[in-house]
Amino acid sequence: MSAGTRIRVGWRASVGLTGDVLTYLVVPLSFPLLVALYYGESPLPFLAAIGVTLALGTLFRRLGDPDVNLGPREAFLAVALIWLLVAAVGAVPFVVAGVGTIAHPVNAMFEAMSGLTTTGATVLRDFSVHSRSVLMWRQVIQWLGGLGILILATAVLSEIGVGGAQLMETESQTQDVNKLTPKISETARLIWSLYLGLTALAIAVYFALGLAFDPRMDLYNAVAHAFTSVATAGFSPEPLSVGAFHPVIQWAVVPFMVVGSTSFVLLYFFINGEPMRLLRNEEFHFYLGALAFFSAVVAGSLFLDPATTFGAEATLRHAVFNVASIVTTTGYASTDYVQWAPAAKHMLFACMFVGGMVGSTTCSIKSLRWLVALKAFRRDLYTAIHPDAVRPIRVTGKPVDETVVRDIYGYLLLSIVIFFLLTVVIVVDAERAGLRVTEFEAMGAAATTFLNIGPAFGDAGPYGTFASFSMTTRGVMIVLMWIGRIEIVPVLVLFTRAFWTS
Amino acid sequence: MHVVIVGAGEVGTSIAASLAPDHEVVVVDVDPDRAEQLKYELDVLTIAGDGTASGIQTAANVGDADMVIACTDDDRTNLVTCGTAKTLGDGFTIARVKSTEYLRTWEGNEGAFGVDFMVCTDLLTAQNIVRVIGLPAAVDVDPFASGLVQMAEFEIGAESPVAGQTVSEADRFESLTFVGIFRDGEMIIPRGDTGIEAGDRAVVIGSPESVQSFANDVAPAATPDGADEIVIVGGSEIGYQTARLLEEREFSPRLIERDADRARTLAEELPNTVVMEHDATDTEFLSREHVDEADIVVAALGSDEQNLLVSVLAKRLGVDRVIAVVDSPDYVTVFEEIGIDIAINPRTVTAEEITRFTYESIAENIAVLENDQAEVLELELTEGCRFAGRSIAELVDEIDVRFVIGAITRNHALVTPRGDTVLRPGDHVILLVDADAVSEIASMA
Numbered sequence: 037m038s039a040g041t042r043i044r045v046g047w048r049a050s051v052g053l054t055g056d057v058l059t060y061l062v063v064p065l066s067f068p069l070l071v072a073l074y075y076g077e078s079p080l081p082f083l084a085a086i087g088v089t090l091a092l093g094t095l096f097r098r099l100g101d102p103d104v105n106l107g108p109r110e111a112f113l114a115v116a117l118i119w120l121l122v123a124a125v126g127a128v129p130f131v132v133a134g135v136g137t138i139a140h141p142v143n144a145m146f147e148a149m150s151g152l153t154t155t156g157a158t159v160l161r162d163f164s165v166h167s168r169s170v171l172m173w174r175q176v177i178q179w180l181g182g183l184g185i186l187i188l189a190t191a192v193l194s195e196i197g198v199g200g201a202q203l204m205e206t207e208s209q210t211q212d213v214n215k216l217t218p219k220i221s222e223t224a225r226l227i228w229s230l231y232l233g234l235t236a237l238a239i240a241v242y243f244a245l246g247l248a249f250d251p252r253m254d255l256y257n258a259v260a261h262a263f264t265s266v267a268t269a270g271f272s273p274e275p276l277s278v279g280a281f282h283p284v285i286q287w288a289v290v291p292f293m294v295v296g297s298t299s300f301v302l303l304y305f306f307i308n309g310e311p312m313r314l315l316r317n318e319e320f321h322f323y324l325g326a327l328a329f330f331s332a333v334v335a336g337s338l339f340l341d342p343a344t345t346f347g348a349e350a351t352l353r354h355a356v357f358n359v360a361s362i363v364t365t366t367g368y369a370s371t372d373y374v375q376w377a378p379a380a381k382h383m384l385f386a387c388m389f390v391g392g393m394v395g396s397t398t399c400s401i402k403s404l405r406w407l408v409a410l411k412a413f414r415r416d417l418y419t420a421i422h423p424d425a426v427r428p429i430r431v432t433g434k435p436v437d438e439t440v441v442r443d444i445y446g447y448l449l450l451s452i453v454i455f456f457l458l459t460v461v462i463v464v465d466a467e468r469a470g471l472r473v474t475e476f477e478a479m480g481a482a483a484t485t486f487l488n489i490g491p492a493f494g495d496a497g498p499y500g501t502f503a504s505f506s507m508t509t510r511g512v513m514i515v516l517m518w519i520g521r522i523e524i525v526p527v528l529v530l531f532t533r534a535f536w537t538s
Numbered sequence: 539m540h541v542v543i544v545g546a547g548e549v550g551t552s553i554a555a556s557l558a559p560d561h562e563v564v565v566v567d568v569d570p571d572r573a574e575q576l577k578y579e580l581d582v583l584t585i586a587g588d589g590t591a592s593g594i595q596t597a598a599n600v601g602d603a604d605m606v607i608a609c610t611d612d613d614r615t616n617l618v619t620c621g622t623a624k625t626l627g628d629g630f631t632i633a634r635v636k637s638t639e640y641l642r643t644w645e646g647n648e649g650a651f652g653v654d655f656m657v658c659t660d661l662l663t664a665q666n667i668v669r670v671i672g673l674p675a676a677v678d679v680d681p682f683a684s685g686l687v688q689m690a691e692f693e694i695g696a697e698s699p700v701a702g703q704t705v706s707e708a709d710r711f712e713s714l715t716f717v718g719i720f721r722d723g724e725m726i727i728p729r730g731d732t733g734i735e736a737g738d739r740a741v742v743i744g745s746p747e748s749v750q751s752f753a754n755d756v757a758p759a760a761t762p763d764g765a766d767e768i769v770i771v772g773g774s775e776i777g778y779q780t781a782r783l784l785e786e787r788e789f790s791p792r793l794i795e796r797d798a799d800r801a802r803t804l805a806e807e808l809p810n811t812v813v814m815e816h817d818a819t820d821t822e823f824l825s826r827e828h829v830d831e832a833d834i835v836v837a838a839l840g841s842d843e844q845n846l847l848v849s850v851l852a853k854r855l856g857v858d859r860v861i862a863v864v865d866s867p868d869y870v871t872v873f874e875e876i877g878i879d880i881a882i883n884p885r886t887v888t889a890e891e892i893t894r895f896t897y898e899s900i901a902e903n904i905a906v907l908e909n910d911q912a913e914v915l916e917l918e919l920t921e922g923c924r925f926a927g928r929s930i931a932e933l934v935d936e937i938d939v940r941f942v943i944g945a946i947t948r949n950h951a952l953v954t955p956r957g958d959t960v961l962r963p964g965d966h967v968i969l970l971v972d973a974d975a976v977s978e979i980a981s982m983a
Contacts, residue, residue, distance in 0.1 A: 424816040424823065426798075426805040435806035 050114035052100015057118050059093035061125055062086050064176050072169035081129035089125045112526045119522055123149040126177045136165045137503045142510055149514045151177035153521035156270025156367030156490030159503040163275040171273040175263040182267025182397040183231045190224040227300045238262035238292045250282035265292040268397045270367025270490035277369045283353055286370045290360050297364040297392025318432040319393050323403040326390050330359045334383050341377040362387040365399040367490015369498030388483045399488035405444045412441050450524055458482035458516055462509050469506035485513040486520045542603045544589030544619045545610030546572050548867060552889035558582050564598045590618040601627035609634040617651040624652035634888055636660050645950055657891050663884040664779030667861055670880055671834055672750050675757035680905040682916045682968045683947040688749045689905055689914045692756045696736040700756055706730035711751055713954045714744030717942040717970035720908050727940050743944025743968055745952050750787045767832040771818040771848045772839035773804045776863055780836055785810045794818045818848050830855035837862040842869050849878045910973045917983035921963040924982035931957035939975035944968050
């Protein structure tokens with residue numbers, strides 16, 4: 037930085053907030069600690085992580101200054117920092133446990149980042165070597181990342197106050213956090229209680245179905261899968277993912293993934309006597325339409341493919357389950373779709389780019405952006421003929437601001453660029469490392485990490501592992517999962533001069 | 539009746555002129571010259587001063603007034619005038635406003651601002667324009683219940699699709715009632731099996747939308763439908779309201795507005811209107827957008843000169859019907875003389891509405907049909923009146939005169955009358971009645 041330019045970012049506010057969040061990480065870390073004690077496993081990984089997070093948290097709080105205002109820039113910085121550091125702390129138990137592929141720090145970071153960003157891509161090779169508590173920790177981080185740790189922070193830390201709305205908007209890049217109550221912390225609390233409630237419901241349903249149909253779905257598995265289905269996250273302590281369980285349980289997971297990718301604000305209204313706000317919402321229609329369309333197409337191509345040998349119910353189930361899993365960016369699998377015919381497989385690839393609704397736990401492009409972009413495209417065709425026509429884009433009858441339309445175009449373009457760059461990196465790096473990765477597999481892996489979906493194709497398929505990529509590729513993927521989850525902008529702005537100077 | 543009129547502009551003067559012969563009228567205006575001038579033009583008492591001031595109102599003896607009409611050009615002055623008048627006495631207050639927001643507030647809570655009757659100039663003008671656009675086939679159209687209900691009389695031509703049908707075949711609309719058929723100078727109270735013949739005149743009462751749809755059935759050629767091109771030039775409040783009301787009747791008009799921000803706002807407010815941002819006097823633009831092929835052009839720009847220009851241009855391009863908003867009453871005839879089909883003056887419309895309302899009559903509103911063979915009345919039902927608490931079927935059995943209830947409005951919402959509909963105090967009932975029985979029926983409300 038040249039002489040005379042002063043840093044204009046109130047970084048001490050961001051750092052202080054990061055410290056607060058790190059300190060609070062003790063609470064979720066105690067959960068796998070209890071699991072470890074219950075199963076008589078070593079509590080050491082979690083005690084170490086608690087130590088690290090408390091030390092870092094205290095240090096950051098000291099550095100921080102609560103009197104500095106949390107403006108837009110500070111919010112960008114805080115969001116980027118918090119997601120990065122929480123993932124780093126989340127990696128500590130894996131390294132300390134020292135078992136399997138994730139003992140390596142880069143792999144541990146990959147796993148933690150994949151977890152926190154609800155990607156669900158794993159580098160685990162052998163599930164059996166890991167303790168139940170370590171596997172549970174993966175589930176817990178995903179649950180935390182599901183709704184966004186900052187919404188949680190806003191709900192818990194009442195002192196965030198005014199900055200909270202800023203944080204929530206920055207985190208999810210949506211134009212407006214639909215405030216349910218005048219106080220943003222109150223809104224965050226309502227949304228989190230809804231999330232908690234849905235998770236509890238999922239636990240109850242899975243456990244009950246387990247009792248009735250499948251003894252493998254015990255309380256441990258019910259909790260583990262409830263954590264990652266409502267969070268549309270995708271980790272499973274089972275190597276076969278949800279495919280390990282009875283078909284009835286697979287069907288039961290679908291609605292929870294779908295609800296998890298529905299706008300929580302609209303869900304709140306739905307429960308509280310204003311169901312029409314959800315049922316009339318155009319994004320909701322678009323999203324359900326996409327689910328139905330892709331399910332039908334995939335099911336159709338599976339039925340037409342002579343190599344598919346499942347029965348009718350199983351074919352339909354695998355089509356619906358895997359389409360829902362990928363469209364909602366969950367990343368569970370009910371079967372190894374890598375074995376499917378190219379048509380069905382490529383449709384699943386297309387599904388990766390859809391995403392659920394804005395304001396949900398889902399990642400990827402999101403339905404609202406597609407809806408607005410498609411409407412804008414249709415408008416462009418119209419105005420080509422009638423250049424003077426003024427046509428606002430409406431979603432559910434409400435006009436969309438033109439700056440939002442521009443932002444969406446920008447986001448789509450940026451996503452495409454990053455997606456292609458990442459594909460190139462994977463292909464080139466695989467070539468360098470002497471790995472056999474096809475372009476399609478590279479595209480799948482790029483999309484799945486950047487859009488936070490989970491499994492891809494080839495070795496990185498649902499029953500495979502990302503450990504087969506080179507270390508460099510995995511490093512790049514860690515960064516892209518991070519960027520992708522907080523929707524690019526908060527990270528990219530940190531690398532602009534304008535952000536740091538006047 | 540002692541009437542105080544605040545505001546001696548065109549509206550106030552026009553009202554004063556029509557009331558002066560029969561009533562004791564006091565006119566208040568801020569402009570002393572205007573007050574002085576009026577004193578010699580009309581036989582009224584004039585007071586120069588601020589009509590909102592209670593001192594001036596006392597001088598005008600508002601405390602004992604039967605009616606206070608606030609019709610200056612300023613909305614807030616009119617509202618404050620009515621509010622002040624309510625503190626001094628108990629006269630019926632009428633306020634003229636431009637803002638539809640005030641009207642919505644008032645409709646939501648009648649008596650708000652101390653106003654007993656509110657007339658919204660721009661909305662009224664737009665309603666007038668839409669009526670003229672929408673029902674060219676009607677021989678008579680009158681609004682009732684502040685525009686919620688319309689009465690229309692249609693002549694059934696031989697080529698009309700409903701000629702030869704029975705009433706129940708022709709009446710396919712939810713909120714529409716057939717109230718009367720005139721044939722060879724006789725009034726027929728229609729029943730479901732009454733046949734409609736060519737040459738009849740049919741009277742219907744219902745929501746403006748259903749009357750519109752019915753008009754389409756009666757005279758498909760003359761009545762504009764969704765496929766007809768309606769172009770509104772100018773996004774003034776009148777232009778906006780016109781587009782909005784047309785949208786309500788399932789037209790998809792086009793609206794041309796020059797100002798970018800206003801165009802954007804209008805486009806956001808009007809989902810079924812194509813808003814164009816351009817200068818409407820640019821002929822190249824007009825031909826590119828095929829405005830010359832429009833069936834109807836409404837000129838609703840800010841000034842009479844601009845409207846004249848656009849209207850003449852539209853006529854030259856070959857537009858069938860051109861309707862222009864003309865702000866100055868003096869120009870209305872000029873517009874019509876040079877070939878503009880209809881010139882509508884907002885002030886005249888407002889004055890007429892207020893005057894109609896002030897006429898002391900047995901009903902809230904009256905329309906006279908076919909040389910007073912029958913009348914359509916709007917009656918507000920009072921507590922304990924003969925109508926209240928009875929179903930329509932009971933009333934028809936009990937009362938031995940020819941009448942048909944066409945529509946009911948309750949709390950500003952339309953209730954379609956059926957045999958089992960029970961009337962309540964406060965309801966506005968719009969009914970057609972034999973001319974001989976008007977006072978008999980009116981006395982029952």
